[in-house]
Amino acid sequence: MSSWVAIDFETANEHRGSPCSVGMTAVDGHAVTDTWTTLIQPPTELGHFNPYNVRVHGITAGAVAAAPGWKATLAEILAFADGRPLVAHNAGFDFSVIRAACDAEGIPWPELQYTCSQVVARRTWQLLSYGLPHCMDAAGHIFTDHHQAEADSKASAEIMLAAMRESGTTTLDELLGKHQIRWGSMTADHQWRGSQYQGPGRDRLPVPGANPDADPEGPLYGLTVCLTGTLTSMERAEAFNRLAAVGAQPTKTMTKKTDVLVSAAQTQLKPGDTLSGKLKSAQALLDASQAIEVVDEDEFLRRLGA
Structure with a gap:
C-alpha cells in the first residue's frame, strides 16, 4: 500500500477514552x-484534565470548550483516512483511545487496519530509546514538538518513510513483510488485534509474581522493568503493582536481565542528553548487544494502558 495515514492522540487524563487532540x-x-x-x-464522564497530562501536552479544559466532541471528530478522522490504513507510534495506545472513546459514547468501533512505527523502528535500528525523538534522530530529522498531535503524527510518518528507505521497500505491505510484522485491525463487532513482530525471538513468558492471566501481547508482558527516579503520576508501590498486573517484573536494580528502564527523573529523553548513572549503564548494556530500552514516564504510562 503506497497511500496511508499516520495518526496521533493526546488524552486529557489517564483514561484512554479521554482524547483531547488528534493529528493526522x-x-x-x-x-x-x-x-x-x-x-x-472528551466524553463528558471522562472529561477531567489531569495536571500530569496538561504538563505533557499543554492542553487545558478551557482550550477544548468549543471543540467538537468525539462522535463528530471520529467522522472527520474517518473522512481524512478515506479507507487508507493507519500508522501510529506505539499504536497500542492510539487505537485503544479510539476503542475506549467509542465505548464511552456508546458508538460502534470503526473498521480499521493499522500498524506501528515503533514496532518497525525496533526492527530497523538499535537504539537506546524508541520514543519519537530518538527514532526521528535515527531517521535523520530534528524533532522539537513532541506531544503536539499533528507534529507527532508527521514524525511517525517520517519514521516509516525512513524505515522503507533503509529496507529498500516501497509499500507498507513490503515493509511489514520484510520485518515479519503483522497488520493490526479493529472491527465494528469489537474484535481487534495489535500490530506485532511475528518472527523468532525470546519467548515472553509471565515472570514469577506477575499476573499469569495478563495479555501476552501487552507491550510489557514478560519483561523485567527497572524504575529510576520519582514518578509524578503514582507512588513506586503502585507502579510495581501495575507492572505485575500486566505480566512484567519490576525491579529497582539494573542487571543483565533488564529489558526496560523507566527514567522518571529524565523525562522525554532526547538524543545528545547527558545520561544519569543508570542511563549510562543502559547504554553500556546496549553497546554490549543486550536488547534494552529506556522510556520516559509518559511512554511508561502509555504502555501500562495499551
Whole structure:
C-alpha cells in the first residue's frame, strides 16, 4: 500500500477514552501530502484534565470548550483516512483511545487496519530509546514538538518513510513483510488485534509474581522493568503493582536481565542528553548487544494502558 495515514492522540487524563487532540498526516508514495489536526472535547464522564497530562501536552479544559466532541471528530478522522490504513507510534495506545472513546459514547468501533512505527523502528535500528525523538534522530530529522498531535503524527510518518528507505521497500505491505510484522485491525463487532513482530525471538513468558492471566501481547508482558527516579503520576508501590498486573517484573536494580528502564527523573529523553548513572549503564548494556530500552514516564504510562 503506497497511500496511508499516520495518526496521533493526546488524552486529557489517564483514561484512554479521554482524547483531547488528534493529528493526522497523509502519505502518498514517498512523500507527505497533507496534514490535519483538531482539539477534541472528551466524553463528558471522562472529561477531567489531569495536571500530569496538561504538563505533557499543554492542553487545558478551557482550550477544548468549543471543540467538537468525539462522535463528530471520529467522522472527520474517518473522512481524512478515506479507507487508507493507519500508522501510529506505539499504536497500542492510539487505537485503544479510539476503542475506549467509542465505548464511552456508546458508538460502534470503526473498521480499521493499522500498524506501528515503533514496532518497525525496533526492527530497523538499535537504539537506546524508541520514543519519537530518538527514532526521528535515527531517521535523520530534528524533532522539537513532541506531544503536539499533528507534529507527532508527521514524525511517525517520517519514521516509516525512513524505515522503507533503509529496507529498500516501497509499500507498507513490503515493509511489514520484510520485518515479519503483522497488520493490526479493529472491527465494528469489537474484535481487534495489535500490530506485532511475528518472527523468532525470546519467548515472553509471565515472570514469577506477575499476573499469569495478563495479555501476552501487552507491550510489557514478560519483561523485567527497572524504575529510576520519582514518578509524578503514582507512588513506586503502585507502579510495581501495575507492572505485575500486566505480566512484567519490576525491579529497582539494573542487571543483565533488564529489558526496560523507566527514567522518571529524565523525562522525554532526547538524543545528545547527558545520561544519569543508570542511563549510562543502559547504554553500556546496549553497546554490549543486550536488547534494552529506556522510556520516559509518559511512554511508561502509555504502555501500562495499551
